[in-house]
Amino acid sequence: MSRTLRSEAIVLRSLRYGEADRILHLLTRDRGRVSAIAKGARRTRSKLGGRLEPLSHVAVLFHRGSGEMVTITGADLLASHDVVRADGDRLAVALVGIEAVLRLFPEEAADERLFDGLVRFLDVVGGPSGADPALALAFCLKLIALAGWAPRLDVCASCGNPPPLVRFSARAGGAVCATCQGFPVTDATLTTVARMLATPLDQLGPVDPAVLGPLRRIVDDTNAEHTGHRLRGLA
């Protein structure tokens, strides 16, 4: 049995396949992660190919046959995100976010909050603050929280002691006190983590460059603790 399906999707990855085709990893609104083949997408006159670049937000038609992979039969661009792909700094921010989605949400399960969050993230990366590395870290923290692993920041995540919390341990699941194991963090860093979790991406505002290093470590360690992989885009 085969049928034609329609969904909004973001192109997460695009790989060359055979002579002229592409294999696409999509995050769809209705079905979560989907692997798809776009036949002939690398031919120079392919309309389909031009609409299925990585980061593109599209309305796709696809056809599910008997195999795992679906075949794309049509695509309309909702947002090309050309501005992001054309700017190395914005692209680096976007790719960290895409990598975190791929790592933290490997299952083929529909999740509208994830889909809408990724759409908003890519829109903000195309906006005035889109090249700010803090934006990638804020989005990763939101993804970590959405996956159910928001870091604990109110009491020691290891022994339950009240503040002051002066270290961070991804293994313990958050900020820890001076007697528990972790790497040193300042109040400014922990406050920024809390602010990033609570603030919409387009209202984030400036982030002190001094906290970016420890923030990156908090995000990378927490992701690695749960997925077993480092985020290459953060290296």
Ligand SMILES: [Zn+2]
């Ligand atoms: Zn403790």
